[in-house]
Amino acid sequence: MLKEVNSEEFKELAGKGLVLADFFSTTCGPCKMLGFVLKDVEKEFGDDLTILKVDFDQNKDLTAEYGVTGYPTLVLLKEGEEVGRLQGLQQKPVIIKLVEEHK
Template sequence: MLKEVTEKEFRELVNQGLVLADFFSSTCGPCKMLSFVLADVDKTCGDKATILKVDFDKNKELVEEYEVSGYPTLILMKDGKELKRLSGLQQKPLIVKMLEEQM
């Protein structure tokens, strides 16, 4: 599942299994490219992981809580605990491998 979420939705979903949070900005070029990559990743791994898109500008509290300093930033979590973090534009094979290591 690939979904843009509010802070409330994020807090409800983050504790449910494997979650990949994409902290992005709507004005960021690499973030837009990463959205296409994540849509493709969702087709491959969407049944095993939830991909949440968190707008950097609309969710300042989450940005501060997770100490996200730039975008795009991907944070992989399992049952609410951070496992891994990647910054910048990433390619599908790396993201899929990271998810499969936790499945």
């Protein structure tokens, strides 16, 4: 599942299974490119991975809570605990490797 969420929805979904949080900005070119990559990653994992898109500017509480200082930033959570992080535009194989390591 690939879904844009607010803070409340994030807190609801982040503790369930394997979750990849994409902290992005609507004005960020690399963030937009990463969005296309994440659609491919979603196809790869199906229901085994939830991808939550978090707007950096509209969810300052979450960016502070997770210590996100730039975008795009991917934070991998397993049962609500951070198990991995990638910063900047990433290619599909790098993201898949990160998720596979924590399945």
